[in-house]
Structure formats: structure tokens, C-alpha cells
Amino acid sequence: MLNPYEPYPVRIDEIITETEDRVLKTFKFVFLNPEDEEKFSYKAGQFAELSVTGQGEIPIGIASSPTEKGFIKFTVNKTGKVTNYLHQMKEGDIMGVRGPLGNSYPWETLEGKNVVIIGGGFAFTTLRSSIVHMLANRDKFKEIHVIYGARSPGLLLYREELMAWEAEGDIKMHITVDATDDPDWKYNVGFVPTITEEKAPPADDDTYAIVCGPPVMIRFTQPVLDNLGYAHDHIINSLEKRMKCGIGICGRCNIGDQFVCKDGPVFTLEQLNSMPGE
Amino acid sequence: MLGYAEKIKEIAKGLLKDEKVEMIIGFREGSDPMKKEPCLIKNPEDVESLVWDSTCCMNLANYLTNRTEKIGVLAKGCDSRNINTHIIENKIGREQLYIIGVPCTGMIDRIKVAGKIVEEVIEVTDNGEHVVIKGAKQEETVERRELLQENCRTCTHRNPVIYDELVADPVEEQKDVSKYEDVERIEAMSGEERWQYFDELLSPCIRCYACRNACPLCYCPECFVDESRPQWVGKSNDSTDTKVFHLLRAFHCAGRCTDCGSCEQACPMDIKVRMLTKKLNKDCFDMYGWETGLTPDQRPPLDTFKPDDKEDFIK
Amino acid sequence: MKVIKIDQKDWDEGLGKLYDEFRLFGPVKNGDIHQFQPLTKGELPDLNFSNTRLSVKSAVYPQSQVMFEYNLDEKQEGHHIMKPASFDYPARALLGVRPCDAAGFLIAKKNFDNPDYRDPYWCESYEKTTLVGLACDSPSTNCFCTSVELGPYSEQGLDVLLVAVDGGFQAKVITEKGEALVTKAGWDKNGDEKVIEHQREKAEKRVNSAIETDKLAEKSSKDLFDAPFWEDMAFACLNCGTCTYSCPTCWCFDIQDENQEDQGIRMRNWDSCMSPLFTLEGSGHNPRPLKFHRVRQRFMHKLKYYLDKYEDGIMCVGCGRCINLCPVNIDIRKISSKMNNYQP
Numbered sequence: 001m002l003n004p005y006e007p008y009p010v011r012i013d014e015i016i017t018e019t020e021d022r023v024l025k026t027f028k029f030v031f032l033n034p035e036d037e038e039k040f041s042y043k044a045g046q047f048a049e050l051s052v053t054g055q056g057e058i059p060i061g062i063a064s065s066p067t068e069k070g071f072i073k074f075t076v077n078k079t080g081k082v083t084n085y086l087h088q089m090k091e092g093d094i095m096g097v098r099g100p101l102g103n104s105y106p107w108e109t110l111e112g113k114n115v116v117i118i119g120g121g122f123a124f125t126t127l128r129s130s131i132v133h134m135l136a137n138r139d140k141f142k143e144i145h146v147i148y149g150a151r152s153p154g155l156l157l158y159r160e161e162l163m164a165w166e167a168e169g170d171i172k173m174h175i176t177v178d179a180t181d182d183p184d185w186k187y188n189v190g191f192v193p194t195i196t197e198e199k200a201p202p203a204d205d206d207t208y209a210i211v212c213g214p215p216v217m218i219r220f221t222q223p224v225l226d227n228l229g230y231a232h233d234h235i236i237n238s239l240e241k242r243m244k245c246g247i248g249i250c251g252r253c254n255i256g257d258q259f260v261c262k263d264g265p266v267f268t269l270e271q272l273n274s275m276p277g278e
Numbered sequence: 279m280l281g282y283a284e285k286i287k288e289i290a291k292g293l294l295k296d297e298k299v300e301m302i303i304g305f306r307e308g309s310d311p312m313k314k315e316p317c318l319i320k321n322p323e324d325v326e327s328l329v330w331d332s333t334c335c336m337n338l339a340n341y342l343t344n345r346t347e348k349i350g351v352l353a354k355g356c357d358s359r360n361i362n363t364h365i366i367e368n369k370i371g372r373e374q375l376y377i378i379g380v381p382c383t384g385m386i387d388r389i390k391v392a393g394k395i396v397e398e399v400i401e402v403t404d405n406g407e408h409v410v411i412k413g414a415k416q417e418e419t420v421e422r423r424e425l426l427q428e429n430c431r432t433c434t435h436r437n438p439v440i441y442d443e444l445v446a447d448p449v450e451e452q453k454d455v456s457k458y459e460d461v462e463r464i465e466a467m468s469g470e471e472r473w474q475y476f477d478e479l480l481s482p483c484i485r486c487y488a489c490r491n492a493c494p495l496c497y498c499p500e501c502f503v504d505e506s507r508p509q510w511v512g513k514s515n516d517s518t519d520t521k522v523f524h525l526l527r528a529f530h531c532a533g534r535c536t537d538c539g540s541c542e543q544a545c546p547m548d549i550k551v552r553m554l555t556k557k558l559n560k561d562c563f564d565m566y567g568w569e570t571g572l573t574p575d576q577r578p579p580l581d582t583f584k585p586d587d588k589e590d591f592i593k
Numbered sequence: 594m595k596v597i598k599i600d601q602k603d604w605d606e607g608l609g610k611l612y613d614e615f616r617l618f619g620p621v622k623n624g625d626i627h628q629f630q631p632l633t634k635g636e637l638p639d640l641n642f643s644n645t646r647l648s649v650k651s652a653v654y655p656q657s658q659v660m661f662e663y664n665l666d667e668k669q670e671g672h673h674i675m676k677p678a679s680f681d682y683p684a685r686a687l688l689g690v691r692p693c694d695a696a697g698f699l700i701a702k703k704n705f706d707n708p709d710y711r712d713p714y715w716c717e718s719y720e721k722t723t724l725v726g727l728a729c730d731s732p733s734t735n736c737f738c739t740s741v742e743l744g745p746y747s748e749q750g751l752d753v754l755l756v757a758v759d760g761g762f763q764a765k766v767i768t769e770k771g772e773a774l775v776t777k778a779g780w781d782k783n784g785d786e787k788v789i790e791h792q793r794e795k796a797e798k799r800v801n802s803a804i805e806t807d808k809l810a811e812k813s814s815k816d817l818f819d820a821p822f823w824e825d826m827a828f829a830c831l832n833c834g835t836c837t838y839s840c841p842t843c844w845c846f847d848i849q850d851e852n853q854e855d856q857g858i859r860m861r862n863w864d865s866c867m868s869p870l871f872t873l874e875g876s877g878h879n880p881r882p883l884k885f886h887r888v889r890q891r892f893m894h895k896l897k898y899y900l901d902k903y904e905d906g907i908m909c910v911g912c913g914r915c916i917n918l919c920p921v922n923i924d925i926r927k928i929s930s931k932m933n934n935y936q937p
Contacts, residue, residue: 004712094674249712250845257901
């Protein structure tokens, strides 16, 4: 019988410190058994349980894209017991990855549409996955906008990639920081909601917004999207909760009768509006 | 304690009407003849639901922790001593409280009552001297003394030690009670026997933490058993981890426990958890002459020191 | 389905035969309380009980269970790789399960064995288990099984239903598993279904308590969630786990790694929605920081979310344990009535 709690063994292939405050690191994993890579077939927006042997598991969004082969990667914020331990691990160390878990962004719906990605801070991981996925399938999407902000330039994730996307021009990048004293900063300065107001395309039936970020960003971006006329079934969110099993069985991450780990983590705002306000 | 309820309602109604307090914490009727439900009342009309009898065993000081409102609270002797402990430990301010003191003649023990008849207990009537226990067909009249909770049987502080008003005249305190016979019996055991005793005592534990959560002292924002960095205790029902929980909890309560018995009344597995806390109460008495919570201004012996403290435990 | 008769002597002898093929569990009296325990050879279950203090769920779903083993010694082959702990469950028979508890397994099965995932630990254990029920002739005042579409003689989830009669049992053999067990035990005397039916009718009349749930399906979760009564209902709650741990249907768990030097196990332990830790996130944020949030979650899960998700009644078998054992007398019947009659 397939054991859904059993992680695939992986080796840490590379560790990249993403931000100048050093609390975000990207871990690139290679499967110890090459056939496991095929079993771990995922879509952008899904997550996995990173299993740090002897410490426990943590649910983390997949930052690599299904179009990138030979590895999977995750960007991890140092917060609790397991993430602190993981941050001290080294390249070559063995651990586990269990997944892919949860639903994904609704790619079937999004194909042939305009997509606006709005992200803030470290909640940009599955958004990176989505951007890489869409770039690899560029002809399947209409206009793509990315609005991404952090407090300062040094806190932006995947900085080199962001700059490269901006330069290539296949997508309309709107990089922003809350503030900077860097005289050479050539991108936007301002909060994500403000930049969204200025740069996001007008709403129509063919335009979807994917919004991921800290609660305060979401709270202030929402009215902007409402003003722009985005329908709530065209606004897509990805939620976070404490999770353990990742498969809707252990019982802790529910909102109403929906489990964020299994029925989510991706919900439209319309769905969220119909659920109890947890 | 018969007839207290009417007086309690009258006091509570007055306090709420005159806006001397924002709320009353007391007991209301529940569905179980052996338990009353702690409740919070804000409207003067709702005071009619307040009750008092010998099954109001939970310690209401537990419901005061970190509250910010002005509260009228019912307090038996033990509750009042825990209120003093709360005041000392800054869990509530004296000025926030209007303490309605309830002179207590002891609470009756649900397990002892259930043991008196073969059938399920469906009604319990306390007439002061005797308790009538009714099943579907059976009826038994038992002397009240016989049914008291173990902690109440040996209680020497039945009257509240701090209050703003009493619901009745003070009751006579019990004298010449031998409080620690059971503890002494365990002290007399060999180390091995004692370990076996603890093993058997704690083996039914399911780590539901009802004892901890019913205890007014266990207000830590994060209990040591729940901490993950570092993780002090395993989370399974392993017997060593279970013992660590109970023994450490008892030590955390040393010099702070009033032997109110809430832990034991809350335990779903009928574990005599007081056997651990009582030993520490006894030690605090023997070493420092200390009885918990008699005043709101004297700190418990283990979080202060005096130059004349005994030091013979330092070897 | 057939009906057999088991005389007391045949019962004792039959159990002797079953020891060879099954690991037997039954109610055993410890002090004042009955608990389900493994029976040693020759030990008879004590069937003179109202119900066991805790439900029988732990026989299939233990409070603590090892899921994986690993070693952390980098010199060893396969270090840091999870290896499934062996869970080669022997065939087991649970003797004297009350019908309410047996039905609890069917509710838990919806969670552990769903169309998307099968929990191998629960499923294998459950599949290896034969449930021999004991019909309930003296339901207690807090029993309300007849109002959750069960009853003191309910056969749901059972393989065999025993009915105590003078001198032994009449028994219904309900499933193939049950058939295999009675055959092994050598119980083959013809019984009389009329005796069972007669007793059933009497027993059902003795269940005097009920839970009100008829209007729950039509209510909106959002309205109930925002209802004003939760703080009052939850005030007394101590947030202990007694109700959840004693419940035959509560299934929530936590997963933990435990190390001893270089060796370790990944295990799961029962968890409780009453604990603030249940939902505390790594960032320190807790979506259910207050006591009433957690109490609301427990009752909304049992009485509304489960009902909506599976459309098959509430997540409760009416055993009354949470009422009997709650230290502060919180009563699911009272809360269900509040929810059932709530008008926003």
C-alpha cells in the first residue's frame, strides 16, 4: 500500500542565501532515487512537506517550476524549530520531501488569459514557479504582469531573475520597494497596493489576479482590485496554515469544511468569502 | 451551604445594577447532577441562573487569570487562597475584584457518590447533614461527611481568607485534622516501592492535561510540556514522559497549591494527582511553616528567601 | 445474516479457541473503571459494564504510533532516510464493543480511508479487526444514540452483535468476518431472532435523551460561526483534551520526530483542537488564539462541517462520554440545540 506519509529521500544540492537579512535561503534538492522525480510530478502553486529527519516536517510552497528538470527548489523563511535547523544544514546533507501536496493555481482556467501576479515579501515562491512555468509556455498566455515588492532592494527574492525578466520584456515587470537610499535604484518605489493601482491592467473577463503576500499587503491590495473592477472569482489567493499531514487527514488546517492542505491552498476570493471567517 | 444561592443572587444583582462590577463569575446548573458549570454573567436579569451547592467544586480563581475587567467572583476558602496567589503573582489586581466569600462545608466527591449505589446517579440532594443519592430505582441516604472530597475532608481553611462580603456567617473550621497521613505512608516506602507506586498512580494518564488546565496555578502562556525549542518532554503516552509531566508540574506548584482538588475532580481517569502536590505542600509546611495564599502580600517560599531559611538541603 | 445462540459454557470455550487465531481485546475492570485491553490467554472480558471509560478507538488507532524509523549516523547506510515502521498487524477481535463505539469507526473511516488518500496505519489495523458488539440493555442518562440514527442494538460497523440473555447470548452474525470468527469459535447453535427483536424494542425505549440536529443542514456555516452564543457556551471550558481523547469519533493527530542519540522515530500522537498549539503557526500567528475559537471549532466540526462534507449525519455516535467526563459540564446536546435553533 502506498504510504502517503513517506517522504522521498533527497540530497541538498545547493543552498542560496536570498536576502541580506539572511533569514531566507533557497534549497535546491536532488532526488536520491531518480525515478522519484517522475513520481513527484507537480504544478505551480502546490507545496510539499520538507522532512528534516529528526526534527520534523514543514509545509513549504514549491519555488521551482515543473518546467525545470533535475531538481526541485524551495525558499524557506527561518522561523520555527525545523526551519532553524534546516538553515544550518549543508550542501550534501540528506533529508526528505513529501508531496506534491494541495491544489495548484488554476492553470486550465488561466490558459489563454491575461495574468496579473501581485506578490510581496517572501510569499513569492510559488509565484516564481508560476512565472517560470508561464515563460516556458509563453504562447499559451496573453499579457502577463508581475507586481512584486519588498521592504528594500536587499529583501527581494530571486533578484537576478527579476532583473532578467524585466530586461527580456516577455512579461511586464513592476518591481518595487517600500523605500531605498540606493541612488542607482531604477525600479519603482512605493507599496505594492499603490503600484498595483498604477500598473495593473483594467479588469475584464479575461484577466485574473494572483495575490500572495503578507496579510497587510493583501488587506490594502484588495480594495485596489475592487476599484479596478476585478470580480472576486478572478482574484486568486494562496493561504498558509499550520499543517502536519498535508493530505487533509490530521484535522488542523480547516476553514469550515475545507482543508487548506488538501482542498487549498489556492482559493478564489469568491470561495473564501463563502467560508467562515477564520 | 443550603440557602446560599438566594443570597448570592441578591449580592450579584446589586453589584451589577450599581455597576460596581462588569461581570460576575459563579456557577450555573448543568446537565450533570454532580457538576455545576462555571459561568460569567453580565446582565442583572441573568443572575437568576446562579446556583450554589456542594458540587461547585471547580476553582473559580482559574477564570480570573489576566482578566482586565472589574469582576465579582464567588470564592470558597480554597478559591480565595488562590485569588491571593493570583494577586501576588500579578495575574489579577485586588482592586479589580469584588470577592463574594462563600464559607464552605466541603464539596462532595463525584466518585464517592457514584460508588454508593449500583445504578447510575441521576439526582443528588444535599440537606446539610445527609446527602440523598438517587438512581432510577435505588435511593441511598449517606452522611455528608462520608462523601466529602479528600481535600475537603482535611481542609482547615473553609472560610475565605480574603473577601469583600460573605454570603453567610463563617463556618466552624475543622481542627486537629491529620492532613498528611497518606503522604506519610508514601514517604515511609523504600525508593523502589515508591517508584512502583508512582508508576501505578500515573499509568492510566492519557495526557489530556485536564489536571493542569483545571489548576489556577497553571497559567503559563506556554507550559513546559508544550515547548518545542527546546523540547523538554516527549509528546507520546510514554510512561517516562508522562511521569516527567506530573512530577514537574507538581514541583511548579510547590508552595502555591491550596489543595483545592480541582485537578483530581477534572481527571477523566480518576487519577489521584493530589498525591504529588500534597507532598510538596507538606514539605513547604515542614520547612517554612508555609500555608499557601493566606495573605495577598507574602510571597511563596520558593520564590523568595529569608536569612533564617533552613539550608540543610544543601549538602 | 444468521442468528446463533451461545451458551455461557460455549462462550468461555469458544474464546479459548479464538486465542490461537486472534489477538483478543475486551473490557477489563481497573479500579472503578472499565477499559479496553488486550486479554491474556484464559482471561475473559468483563462484560458487566455500562461502557468503557474511554472509547475503543485506541485499539485501531493508538494514542501514540510509530510511523517511521531512521538513523542519524552518517557512517551508516541509509542514514536520514525514513523507513516505514513495520506494522504487521495480527488479526484481532474486539469483544464487547458497544454499538455506539463500533459506529465511531465508520465515521473515522471516512477520514482515514477517503477517495484521495488511504492512511495505511489506520486502514490496515481496521481491516485486521473483527468487531464483536454487545447490545446495550441499560443505556445511561447521557446516551443519545437513537437520535443519531443508531441505537442500543445498532449493527453498524459490527461483524457480530451479541445480545445478553439468561445463560449466555443470542447473536447476529453480520459480516463474513463475523462468520469466520464464530466458525473458529465453534459457535453454531441456532438462535432466535425474535428474542433479539423483543429485547431491542425494550432497550430502544430506555434511551431517553436526544440531540437536536434536524435543522443543522439548512443553516449556513458562516452564520453559525458568527453566532453570538459561543463565548457564553465556551466560558467554562478548560481547554483540556478530555472530550476529544474520550470521543470515539475524534481523529486529529500530530506528527513528531523523537530522537535517542543517533536513532529516531517519526510518530503520531492524538492531538486535540482544544489545545492552542494545534493551530499555532511557526511565525507565532494563531488563527484560533482564544478559547471560544477552539470550542467553536470542535462543535462546528462535529455538528456542521462534517455534516456538510459527507452529508451523512453528524460526527457523533451519542455515547455521552464527553458529557460524562467534561470537568465543567459542557454538553454537546445543549450546544447542538443552540445551533439547531439559531436564527441570525
